Amino acid sequence: MWFCGGLGTAAMFGAANVGSELGTLYQVSKAKSRSISPENFTGEKGKAGMATEGTGKNAARELGRTWKVSPSVAIKSKSTFTLGEIKGPGCIQQIWMTPTGNFRRSILRFYWDGETEPSIECPVGDFFACGWGKYSQINSLAVCVNPGSAFNCYWPMPFHKSAKITMENTDDKDMVLYYQINYELASVPRSAGHLHAQFRREAPQKQKGTYTLLDGVRGQGQYVGTYMAWEVHSPGWWGEGEIKFFMDGDQEFPTICGTGTEDYFCGSYNFENRETKKYQVFTTPYSGLAQVLPPDKIYEVGQKFGLYRWHITDPIRFEKDLKVTIQALGWQSGGRYLQLEDNISSVAFWYQKEPHAPFPKLPATE
Numbered sequence: 001m002w003f004c005g006g007l008g009t010a011a012m013f014g015a016a017n018v019g020s021e022l023g024t025l026y027q028v029s030k031a032k033s034r035s036i037s038p039e040n041f042t043g044e045k046g047k048a049g050m051a052t053e054g055t056g057k058n059a060a061r062e063l064g065r066t067w068k069v070s071p072s073v074a075i076k077s078k079s080t081f082t083l084g085e086i087k088g089p090g091c092i093q094q095i096w097m098t099p100t101g102n103f104r105r106s107i108l109r110f111y112w113d114g115e116t117e118p119s120i121e122c123p124v125g126d127f128f129a130c131g132w133g134k135y136s137q138i139n140s141l142a143v144c145v146n147p148g149s150a151f152n153c154y155w156p157m158p159f160h161k162s163a164k165i166t167m168e169n170t171d172d173k174d175m176v177l178y179y180q181i182n183y184e185l186a187s188v189p190r191s192a193g194h195l196h197a198q199f200r201r202e203a204p205q206k207q208k209g210t211y212t213l214l215d216g217v218r219g220q221g222q223y224v225g226t227y228m229a230w231e232v233h234s235p236g237w238w239g240e241g242e243i244k245f246f247m248d249g250d251q252e253f254p255t256i257c258g259t260g261t262e263d264y265f266c267g268s269y270n271f272e273n274r275e276t277k278k279y280q281v282f283t284t285p286y287s288g289l290a291q292v293l294p295p296d297k298i299y300e301v302g303q304k305f306g307l308y309r310w311h312i313t314d315p316i317r318f319e320k321d322l323k324v325t326i327q328a329l330g331w332q333s334g335g336r337y338l339q340l341e342d343n344i345s346s347v348a349f350w351y352q353k354e355p356h357a358p359f360p361k362l363p364a365t366e
């Protein structure tokens with residue numbers, strides 16, 4: 001069901017509009033399919049598999065050119081590597097990668113249409129809903145994480161003029177990265193917004209009991225997804241807090257207010273399996289509690305959780321501004337709520353037209 005912009009009648013007549021979905025996959029288009037990988041760093045037509053140098057050179061020494069000479073790249077410690085630069089208009093359709101470094105110390109950045117400040121800035125693990133540096137199987141429409149460490153992204157990413165993607169290795173060790181960026185070159189509707197993703201972390205909360213997922217967004221767009229990596233610092237159930245969307249001038253009170261943390265992530269009653277008396281992990285197209293560490297405990301201090309919620313069928317649309325918060329709320333004696341001071345990280349995903357407001361400085365990731 002993923003597409004960039006509308007296909008409509010133009011697609012039926014073979015126009016070069018970006019986009020595809022199952023219901024229109026049979027339609028022939030003039031859009032041009034391209035792919036960037038270590039076997040074709042530029043994505044140019046007829047230029048793939050030509051490498052004579054690369055990480056596979058030794059393995060291919062008896063076979064030579066075209067035989068997997070450059071399947072991956074080595075990114076040195078404390079350096080930034082440009083994964084790809086594309087001249088548009090077009091749309092990134094799918095990204096696959098297998099980073100071998102520290103998931104929190106490998107920083108993805110996306111730049112749209114020549115901007116100097118990124119619209120996406122996020123540790124690679126958190127961007128792919130694996131925020132604790134450990135593999136977690138994800139089976140959703142926007143993100144899939146498959147064995148053994150295959151990160152897949154299906155967020156449509158349209159751009160009007162250009163796209164640039166980089167990976168910064170902030171770790172003390174070098175890393176190896178296999179990756180592929182699949183995209184189309186074709187016209188993009190003027191109404192298309194750019195994908196934005198912002199990483200935040202508070203340990204503990206700056207405001208006791210309240211965590212800010214996103215603030216300072218200016219412009220028109222729609223909020224489309226949340227990933228959270230949550231470590232609890234108090235015993236008992238920790239997910240009574242409400243998510244709140246303040247939009248278009250809201251001050252003290254939001255326009256949209258949820259009813260509980262597990263409710264927002266489309267679960268219920270503490271995510272507890274009533275038979276096993278343990279947390280029940282789940283991963284679905286739109287939401288999931290994908291990770292519980294350790295998995296055989298419940299209501300214990302120090303447990304870690306990975307949760308996602310994609311607003312694919314219910315995007316939160318805003319016209320001027322947006323702020324998103326969620327309460328960190330548990331229980332104390334006498335049936336009273338307890339404001340928590342947990343270790344929380346998050347990625348907020350949204351589309352908007354450029355220019356976007358400057359991001360806050362990337363927080364310490366560990």
